[in-house]
């Protein structure tokens with residue numbers, strides 16, 4: 470009974486302010502699942518506008534509590550549905566982009582500020598920057614300093630740049646590795662690259678990082694390099710600490726607040742001098758998206774209970790590293806004492822969405838499961854296989870807006 474209570478009453482279980490439970494059934498913005506599925510078939514992506522806005526506002530509010538100068542660039546690759554990017558831009562966040570399409574989208578959304586932080590800068594990116602401009606270009610390879618400078622000089626442009634530092638962890642590849650030799654090289658190049666202005670040190674250590682310890686370690690590291698630049702005569706006004714926070718809710722407001730408080734302590738007297746920048750992706754959109762999927766069949770392997778559903782790794786990709794949670798939408802008041810494994814719809818044994826997941830008894834064909842925390846890196850990492858891509862809808866207080874119709878069933882294409 471305790472299990473049921475905690476599921477029904479703990480907001481953390483739902484992890485989203487637009488979700489509620491009534492008479493054991495999941496409600497999304499006060500709508501029942503059958504109501505939502507009246508005009509759509511599963512699988513169906515559902516995004517919730519209020520939660521997107523809330524996540525943006527919490528991030529801004531907490532940054533403004535601890536820092537005098539700050540800026541947030543939403544990482545477009547996390548979810549680049551135009552409507553979602555529009556909402557985030559309306560909330561005042563800038564854009565972190567990695568391709569020309571994302572740069573175009575940031576212009577369309579009128580993002581306040583844009584930073585390009587792809588891991589290299591192609592000629593076409595440079596030409597795009599020549600035509601439309603960009604606030605900051607991140608340099609992740611030493612050789613790009615001269616190349617980008619020559620391009621800017623030839624075109625009579627000055628460009629603000631960030632240097633991306635490679636994490637000291639062996640397993641990271643992006644960014645310039647700090648060594649006394651590379652540092653000397655950077656100083657030498659920066660002193661002759663007259664068309665570039667170093668305004669930011671940047672790093673990003675990966676995604677879905679729950680603990681603050683690695684974040685703090687890297688901040689100390691970047692501050693150490695920052696000081697070395699300062700001693701060499703470079704006053705860099707901005708630090709960009711990338712993204713990496715888990716979904717809002719998994720990483721609570723208190724977690725974020727206590728991390729920012731520690732960051733302020735580490736920065737000491739610099740807290741009101743340096744502009745602090747972040748590039749969150751997952752935190753902003755992770756818990757704003759749900760995928761509704763249907764149980765197609767149930768079966769057993771030995772003693773294990775399995776269900777086969779109509780969604781798979783192509784639209785709930787493991788590569789997204791999401792904390793997917795499976796909500797049995799019409800049996801929420803039942804004790805979740807059983808264990809169920811979930812086979813995705815792709816015809817391969819590697820398409821397993823969950824093993825031994827806590828579930829109610831009696832899950833059967835036709836039941837609808839809502840996959841929570843499906844808003845980040847799902848559509849952008851998705852692949853088609855030979856199924857139509859799901860329809861995508863956005864729900865807000867005004868109703869339902871269709872963002873994408875279901876893909877064409879009779880069309881096979883790349």
Ligand SMILES: Cc1ncc(COP(=O)(O)O)c(C=O)c1O
Nearest residue numbers: 544673676712713748749750751
């Ligand atoms: C440079 C950079 N910044 C920000 C992000 C966003 O990360 P997250 O979604 O974990 O916040 C990424 C994601 O990989 C990234 O590569």
